[in-house]
Amino acid sequence: MxxxxxxxxxxxxxxxxxxxxxxxxxxxxxxxxxxxxxxxxxxxxxxxxxxxxxxxxxxxxKLKNLFICHNGDVFPMGQGKTKLDESDYKFLERFLDVTKANMFFAKGVILVEGWAEELILPSLAKKIGINLTEKGISIVNVGNTAFLRYCKIFQREDGKNMSIPVAVITDLDIKPDEYKQIDSSKKTERDFCINGEINKRKEKLEGQSVKVFVSPHWTLEYCLMLDNKLRGLLIDAIKSVFDEEKKGETTLKNLEEEIEDILNNSYDAEIATHLYHTIFVKRKISKASAAQYFAELLENNNSINKEYLENIESIQYLLEAIKYVSGSE
Known part of the structure; x- marks a missing residue:
């Protein structure tokens, strides 16, 4: 050569x-x-x-020099061909590493903002009978909420349609009303039009084959905690994180006692709010570590199946995203 x-x-x-x-x-x-x-x-x-x-x-x-071949057609990534502008190219050249470049070879793409979604989604998909690896689906962790720049890669200005399904999964990031019990000064769901906030995110990012899936409540972890069985798995995962990080038996015992008190609260939203605050806000437990253990526990739990998961309102946005990119809608 x-x-x-x-x-x-x-x-x-x-x-x-x-x-x-x-x-x-x-x-x-x-x-x-x-x-x-x-x-x-x-x-x-x-x-x-x-x-x-x-x-x-x-x-x-360089992204400007890249051409994606898909379904017998060729899609140049140069400026004017996609919705990317000059600043987007600069940004993506800085952050588009080998883990993210996997999206160029995928049959479907899920964009997520953190490690928790990246670790949990494959296990959740298997539970509803979808193997993301077999389907050629790439989960791309953008590490923040800069989804728009990545979405534009798949949105064309030249009239072509890439037809590669892209799902953006993002948190609502609005605290539930029960959080007023912890800090009355914080704005919660009652201070917003929730449907309006969800639609704002969709209007900003959606277009062509890109669809946005927003959590109906605060965060991914909070949505999991609203269900009794998933909440139990997440609590067990937190205990495993404590063992891994060697935080000590006394510290773990104190946490277990605090969790037990919270579980005696009256309803799911109140329990989930106080658990999330205690575990992830106050004690700053790693969401990534908890997600890794949770995913393993979920896969090994035979009582949680497709039928069970499809009846949990708070996680339907995750299942809908999985089904969209895999063509299983």
Missing amino acids: ASELLHLERKDWEGLKLALIEEIEAHLHPQIQLRIIESLQEKNDIQLIMTTHSPNIGSKI
């Missing part, structure tokens, strides 16, 4: 300066792939067309 490139760079060469490279990742170490891609992108006098199935390479190629 190096010899061919040198040949194309001859000063007396009058022919077409075009190099075609098929799947360069097939015989190269990942670190060498990155070095070669960096080097090739510095060439200005040769046109290079490369094919790849490697997210490693996909993360290194």
Whole structure:
């Protein structure tokens, strides 16, 4: 390959300066792939067309130079072809690493804002009979709420439709009314038009094959805690986190006593509110660690099946997102 490139760079060469490279990742170490891609992108006098199935390479190629092949068509990612603007390209070049570049090769994409959703969704999907890996679905953790920039990758300005289903899963981030018992100064659901807030998020992000799925209440963890069985699994997961982080028997005993008192409250919303505040706000337990243990417990619990999950109102937004990207609506 190096010899061919040198040949194309001859000063007396009058022919077409075009190099075609098929799947360069097939015989190269990942670190060498990155070095070669960096080097090739510095060439200005040769046109290079490369094919790849490697997210490693996909993360290194400038987004403007990328073409996605899908359903017998080609979708250039250059400016003017997508809804991305110049600042979006700069942002994505900084943060579009190899884990996120997996979306370029997916048959469906779920964009989430944190580790908890990324860890729990595959287990939840299996429970309703959908294997995300088999379906070619990528879960992309954007690490924040900058969904709009990632959505624009799949939204076209050139009149084409990529038809790759993209689901955005995001929290409502409005505290339930029961939170007034903890801090009366905080705004809660009664201070907002909830449907209006959900529609604002949808209007901002939705378009073409991108759909938005907003939690009906505060956060993912809160929505799980509204159900008695899922709440029990999450509490067991929290105890496992305490064991892993070696916080000590006394600290765990104090937490267990506090949880027991909360479980004696009168109704689900009140229990979920105080549990969430005690565990994730006051004690700052890692949501990612809790999600990992929760996902494992969920998969191994035979009493929680598809029928049971589809009757839990608070998690329907998660199930709807899974069904949308997998074509199982």
